[in-house]
Amino acid sequence: MAQNETIVVIGAGVIGLSTALRIQQHLQPCQSILLVARDFPNTTSLNYASPWAGAHYRPVLGSSPQFLKEEAQAQRTYEHFKILAAQEPGSGVQSLEGIEHLESPPAEYLDETSVRNSYAHLDGFRRLSPKELPGPVKWGASYQTFVINSPVYCAHMLRQFVLKGGQTKEYTLASVMEAFHLAENVKTVVNCSGIGFGDPKSFIIRGQTCLVRNPCNVTLTRQNSDGTWSFCIPRPLSGGTIIGGTKQPHNWDPNPSIEIRSQVLANAAKWFPFTPESEGKFDVIRDIVGRRPAREGGMRIEAEKVSDDRFVVHAYGAGGRGYELSWGVAGDVVKLMRDNGLVLEKASL
Secondary structure (H helix, E strand, O other), X not given: OOXXXXXXXXXXXXXXXXXXXXXXOOOOOOEEEEEXXXXXXXXXXXXXXXXXXXXXXXXXXXXXHHHHHHHHHXXXXXXXXXXXXXXXXXXXXXXXXXXXXXXXXXXXXXXHHHXXXXXXXXXXXXXXXXXXOOOOOOEEEEEEEEEEOHHHHHHHHHHHHHHOOOEEEEOOOOOHHHHHHOOOOEEEEEEOOOOOXXXXXXXXXXXXEEEEOOOEOEEEEEEOOOOOEEEEEEOOOOOOEEEEOOOEEOOOOOOOOHHHHHHHHHHHHXXXXXXXXXXXXXXXXXXXXXXXXXXXXXXXXXXXXXXOOEEEEEEEOEHHHHHHHHHHHHHHHHHHHHHOOOOOOOOOO
């Protein structure tokens, strides 16, 4: 391997930052890493989804190969969050009770094997008894999970990356191939750009949430009988509470909808355990609109050889599950890089 090689990571969202930190653990002495992004945690942009996220950890049930792959990534992320919450409270990750209420549970929620496969790794997991379920709710669960103050967590990861010797560059790339020219001797580019570069399978999902000052001591997710979902996510370190939410594929409207705000707050007043003094009213800090970078068929995670000695390793298109999958995805990227001899086999301590 040539001397003084630079690995370029594109994107400073939760996937890009997590991946850059994982790669740092496997660098050879002659390698350095450059994080290139249009947006960093100190900026706000509709197209920079990570700082707008709720965010919390919640399993998703399924049995397809893609679901199983995501399940493994999510479980590795859960273990990572467990360490962060215990050892680095300033990271913005906190352990908390998670509750789920489903009014019309899909078939996989009624299959005990499916539920066990997706929930068994969660500390304290238990099914709620019918007596514990409110009104029309047919299925419920409680477990220890994690909530994340997303702007704080992104800033924390960037700080860790820089302290460990990582370099950063604010730059808007026109092509993934341009990244090979942003430093000396670039052989590997890791594409954590969110939407990719012209990938026809990529699309955005518009999300609108509401950040309120009202405190809440659990994160609760509710599936309504019409198939829509509502949630409340307290942000650690006095970051308020996120109330949501919506999923609107291919909707590019940048403006918050007053009607959506009224609906999510009305739902929150009915369903979520805010403190009694709230009296069903909310002290709104701001409406939030963000664009989740999604992809048909799930994330693209693969190593692409673009010339004799150059690779692009892709990791983009997480949609609304960036935080839940982040550390697992980063591990998969490092494995691809190890398999192709692009980084050290063993992590450096």
